Amino acid sequence: MRRRGVDVSDVERVEGGRTFFWHGEYGWDLNSRETIDTQLGVFEGFQPKLSEGSRSSDVLFLANIQPELQHDVRAQLPDARFVALDSMNLWIDIARDSLVRAIGSVDCVILNDAELRQLTGKPNLVSAAREVLSWPATTGMRGPSVIVAKQGEYGAALVTAEGFFALPAYPLETVIDPTGAGDTFAGGLVGYIAAHPGAELSEELLRRAMAHATVLASFNVEEFGTERVERLTGKEIVARMKELHAMTQFSGAPLQLRG
Amino acid sequence: MRRRGVDVSDVERVEGGRTFFWHGEYGWDLNSRETIDTQLGVFEGFQPKLSEGSRSSDVLFLANIQPELQHDVRAQLPDARFVALDSMNLWIDIARDSLVRAIGSVDCVILNDAELRQLTGKPNLVSAAREVLSWPATTGMRGPSVIVAKQGEYGAALVTAEGFFALPAYPLETVIDPTGAGDTFAGGLVGYIAAHPGAELSEELLRRAMAHATVLASFNVEEFGTERVERLTGKEIVARMKELHAMTQFSGAPLQLRG
Numbered sequence: 001m002r003r004r005g006v007d008v009s010d011v012e013r014v015e016g017g018r019t020f021f022w023h024g025e026y027g028w029d030l031n032s033r034e035t036i037d038t039q040l041g042v043f044e045g046f047q048p049k050l051s052e053g054s055r056s057s058d059v060l061f062l063a064n065i066q067p068e069l070q071h072d073v074r075a076q077l078p079d080a081r082f083v084a085l086d087s088m089n090l091w092i093d094i095a096r097d098s099l100v101r102a103i104g105s106v107d108c109v110i111l112n113d114a115e116l117r118q119l120t121g122k123p124n125l126v127s128a129a130r131e132v133l134s135w136p137a138t139t140g141m142r143g144p145s146v147i148v149a150k151q152g153e154y155g156a157a158l159v160t161a162e163g164f165f166a167l168p169a170y171p172l173e174t175v176i177d178p179t180g181a182g183d184t185f186a187g188g189l190v191g192y193i194a195a196h197p198g199a200e201l202s203e204e205l206l207r208r209a210m211a212h213a214t215v216l217a218s219f220n221v222e223e224f225g226t227e228r229v230e231r232l233t234g235k236e237i238v239a240r241m242k243e244l245h246a247m248t249q250f251s252g253a254p255l256q257l258r259g
Numbered sequence: 260m261r262r263r264g265v266d267v268s269d270v271e272r273v274e275g276g277r278t279f280f281w282h283g284e285y286g287w288d289l290n291s292r293e294t295i296d297t298q299l300g301v302f303e304g305f306q307p308k309l310s311e312g313s314r315s316s317d318v319l320f321l322a323n324i325q326p327e328l329q330h331d332v333r334a335q336l337p338d339a340r341f342v343a344l345d346s347m348n349l350w351i352d353i354a355r356d357s358l359v360r361a362i363g364s365v366d367c368v369i370l371n372d373a374e375l376r377q378l379t380g381k382p383n384l385v386s387a388a389r390e391v392l393s394w395p396a397t398t399g400m401r402g403p404s405v406i407v408a409k410q411g412e413y414g415a416a417l418v419t420a421e422g423f424f425a426l427p428a429y430p431l432e433t434v435i436d437p438t439g440a441g442d443t444f445a446g447g448l449v450g451y452i453a454a455h456p457g458a459e460l461s462e463e464l465l466r467r468a469m470a471h472a473t474v475l476a477s478f479n480v481e482e483f484g485t486e487r488v489e490r491l492t493g494k495e496i497v498a499r500m501k502e503l504h505a506m507t508q509f510s511g512a513p514l515q516l517r518g
Contacts, residue, residue: 029373029382114288123288125412126430153384154413157427164506166427168416171385207509247423248507250466 010054017042022179030178031152050076059194061186062106064088067098074105082201083143084108084190086182092119103132104141107201110186113149113157125149129159146206148189150182158210162203167210170218170244177224181217184229188216215240269313276301281438289437290411309335318453320445321365323347326357333364341460342402343367343449345441351377362391363400366460369445372408372416384408388418405465407448409441417469421462426469429477429503436483440476443488447475474499 001008018041026033048069060077062070062085070085077083083106091099092115099119103109109132113125122128129147136143147159155168192209199205215237222228260267277300285292307328319336321329321344329344336342342365350358351374358378362368368391372384381387388406395402406418414427451468458464474496481487 029376117288124432124434126432130432151413154410155425155427157430164430165509166414166430166506167509168414168425168427171416171423171425173383173385173389175383204510211509245509247425248509250424250426250470250504250507251463 007053010049010051012049014042019043024179026178030175033178048073058082058197059190060084061190062086062102063183063186064091067091067095067102071098071102071105074102082107082190082193084110084146084186085144086110086186087115088112089115089118100135103144104135104139105143107143108146108148108190109144110148110150110189112182113151116147116149125157126159126164129157133159133161148210150185152178152181156185156210156214158206160203160206165203165207165210167207167214167244167248170214170240171247172218172222175221178221180226181221184220185213185217188213191216211241211244212237215244266312269308269310271308273301278302283438285437289434292437307332317341317456318449319343320449321345321361322442322445323350326350326354326361330357330361330364333361341366341449341452343369343405343445344403345369345445346374347371348374348377359394362403363394363398364402366402367405367407367449368403369407369409369448371441372410375406375408384416385418385423388416392418392420407469409444411437411440415444415469415473417465419462419465424462424466424469426466426473426503426507429473429499430506431477431481434480437480438484440480443479444472444476447472450475470500470503471496474503 018039020041020043021037021039022035023037024033024035043065046065046069050073055076057077058079058081060074060080060083062073062083064086067087070087074083085102085106085108087099087102087109096119111119116125116128116132117123120128120131122131129149132144132147135141136145145160149157149159151157151169153169155166157167158165189209189212192212193201193205196205216229216232218240219228219232219236220226277298279300279302280296280298281294282296283292283294302324305324305328309332314335316336317338317340319333319339319342321332321342323345326346329346333342333344344361344365344367346358346361346368355378370378375384375387375391376382379387379390381390388408391403391406394400395404404419408416408418410416410428412428414425416426417424448468448471451471452460452464455464475488475491477499478487478491478495479485
């Protein structure tokens with residue numbers, strides 16, 4: 001990670017404990033998965049301690065963990081210009097109030113579409129997303145203003161006050177391991193915004209970030225674990241973004257007929 | 260239908276029988292449905308009799324029915340320039356060989372993505388579509404050369420020898436009745452090609468046909484049965500195609516940074 005320019009100085013090593021462990025089984029078409037075993041290990045007592053450098057970051061991604069921890073970390077970066085949050089069904093089930101409070105403190109929520117429905121009780125994805133977008137007006141909290149619904153092999157949708165955008169997943173004939181695709185997607189999205197500090201947080205930038213996220217996730221599932229992403233190059237990402245662009249374009253102009 | 264310029268002269272009235280009847284229940288998010296009762300009625304002994312006018316059509320859509328009937332009708336229009344076929348899991352289960360023969364005689368197959376996986380035994384959608392595209396080379400039959408995978412609320416994908424295209428469904432906050440959305444989609448796709456007799460059957464035309472199909476299906480689900488489609492205007496379709504276009508576009512060019 002250091003070779004890639006990632007600052008890992010805040011990573012904490014805990015003696016005498018084990019790392020997080022997950023054991024699951026994917027369905028035939030990889031669209032469903034069943035958890036067989038989860039062991040939190042040292043993650044159970046995790047209390048993030050942020051260095052001064054981390055606290056001055058202008059972009060923050062709160063990956064899926066207890067909403068209280070997400071809220072605590074978020075509070076340590078009051079001046080961040082863009083904060084995104086991921087979560088999961090578990091926290092909607094057992095810590096919904098904390099999750100809603102954490103969501104109120106961020107700009108962007110990234111969830112699976114089924115989780116968005118569960119969170120809001122609204123079976124319709126657009127209604128569910130608009131419901132979460134309406135929370136700031138009723139709670140007086142900062143956000144969110146951007147909702148991203150992950151849809152697995154079907155791609156992802158972006159809902160903001162300005163409108164709706166949807167992108168299919170990059171089509172692959174060989175999917176080896178979908179584990180971590182959602183995390184890679186979120187990292188690709190937030191990372192794209194972090195990499196453009198001079199750019200306005202426009203619908204246009206968010207759409208490009210969605211494409212970047214989609215492409216990163218597509219590489220991640222091609223091999224086991226992080227194997228493919230470890231040796232991924234910027235050139236490969238740009239090439240696949242161009243391919244994805246070509247796969248989603250059609251002419252909106254009236255058709256010219258021959259003869 | 261006559262008011263809309265539809266030629267219904269080949270519609271056959273059978274005495275003493277009942278029309279087709281279907282009773283089903285949709286799941287909470289409308290993404291799944293359970294059939295409670297199906298009564299074929301007069302459809303059970305249906306033997307399509309085509310007039311000379313119908314036999315001279317240059318575009319043919321074989322809606323979902325026994326594959327043998329589809330093959331018989333297709334044989335009555337040997338000179339049609341574009342023939343599309345829809346089917347369902349039932350025929351894959353009980354009449355796979357007949358279905359494969361019918362598919363070999365058409366240009367375009369329109370199926371739900373789960374049905375494409377079932378038909379080919381391939382869990383990956385792209386592999387499944389490419390498998391069906393490879394059949395003409397091994398069987399010496401005419402087709403197919405175009406595969407359309409319907410994905411319900413997630414949209415639809417188009418796979419040809421030239422490439423891959425995917426389009427999200429038009430996002431709706433109010434979905435009243437998804438019954439017939441797949442048929443409306445197929446009709447919208449094939450109808451668009453029929454309405455452009457002078458146009459080459461290009462990837463570009465197929466992509467526009469996909470957008471037209473997506474828009475028609477979106478109107479269909481907004482009200483019960485055919486209520487909404489009955490009073491649909493061309494102007495409304497064009498307006499929604501423009502909206503769908505705006506919802507799917509992003510810039511593939513490198514981002515210009517401010518400052």
